[in-house]
Amino acid sequence: MKRLASVLFIVSLLVLGSLGALAADDPLLFSGKIVTVDKYGNVLTDISEEAVAASGAEVGDMVIVKIGDKTLVVPFVTIYGDVDRGTPLMRTTNNAIQFAINYGNFAQTYGASEGTEVSVYLKEKGAYLSEIQIRSLKKLENRDEYDSDEAFANFREVTAGNIKPGILYRVSHPSLGDERSSYAARLVEEHGINTVLNLSDTPEEFEANLAHSEYYRQLNEKGNIVAVGMGVDFAAKEFTEKFKTVLEFMIDHDGPYAVHCVEGKDRAGLVIAVLQGLAGATVEEIVEDYMVSYENYYRLEKGTRGYELVSKIMYDQLREMNGGEAVTDANLKAVVVNYLKNMVGLDDDQIEALETILVGEASARAEVVFLAA
DSSP, X not given: OHHHHHHHHHHHHHHXXXXXXXXXXXXXXXXXXXXXXXXXXXXXXXXXXHHHXXXXXXXXXXXXXXXXXXXXXXXXXXXXXXXXXXXXXXXXXXXEEEEEETTBOHHHHHTOOTTOEEEEEEEETTTTHHHHHHHOOOOOOSGGGSSSHHHHTTOEXXXXXXXXXXXXXXXSOSXXXXXXXXXXXXXXXXXXXXXXXXXXXXXXXXXXXXXXXXXXXXXXXXXXXXXXXXXXXXXXXXXHHHXXXXXXXXXXXXXXXXXXXXXXXXXXXXXXHHHHHHTTOOHHHHHHHHXXXXXXXXXXXXXXXXXXXXXXXXXXXXXXXXTTSOOOTTTHHHHHHHHIIIIIOOOHHHHHHHHHHHHSSOOOOOOOOOOOO
16 A cells, blocks of 8 residues: 555656656667647557567556656556546557546647657556556446446436426437447437537537437437537636537527537536536535446446545546635535636626526626636
8 A cells, every 4th residue: 555655646746747757777668759649639659559568568557758858757557547637647549559648638738749759668567556456447338237228328317406307417429329329319309308518529520420310410400419529628728618619509509408428427527517516516416426427337336445536536626626725515606607707708697597597597696716727
């Protein structure tokens, strides 16, 4: 446990840019360059899995990454959820090494772009392996592994706080052409969803996905779907601009509303959290609703270490939204209104309109001082 604590301390420091020393005896594992940067700011290199295997590097190792003129320490992991929110990581995907920040933009944070040179050195063998094992999540992919169609599609009505019945729902993507989306599409239709807020699809992805659900396609023909392809960093300009587009669309269209990304879990989770906070939800209501997605997909159980680690994602997001200060039931709504007004860019009338949609009648809001996230 002492060794694990030291590793987590290292990871927390590197997020702040406090680490970066490369010792002369740190062995070079492999090197290459960045070949693509995706829409989330994750960077893919030309370093192949074969080169990684030949170097002896393994998942669970801590490595030093020299990328351009930056040097940082990161864990070699399998999925983004192997690290805390805001933490850089190295993983393999599409037969190549990728660098990313969980819920962040790696390329922007570290000034990386196509052609940037990358070298990776071994810091400590297996130092992060026990943490990965604690966080290990395996997604259930088949309908017969779930207790209900709703759990399989991650579909549920949002009722926290003072949200009125039958107005707001969250769900996985209803139009991807796979088994899960067919269940999601049926539930969206059965509940009479009128307006869909699609957080995940780029315009190109959206056009391709329309073919997979007739009801979804009909909603689009009515002009009742907005697709924005947003990332996951709630403080990033790209995110807030697209969030504003989504909320203005919501204001201009009638419910019931469904919010989805791909799994209806993280991007949808943050958007729903903000709406819940505006509607008077408690912190625990928001976190518990967020965690239902992980209970559905991964059978995470409250009281376990895995549940604690994942729920920390939402607690951390709310705290960061409040400039690093604690968020309580007493100040949650003020924090959310502040975020909507000063970062997303909604005016008072728009915020009031959103609250009216959710609860039926907007209540008075206290003036708040903006705290940068």
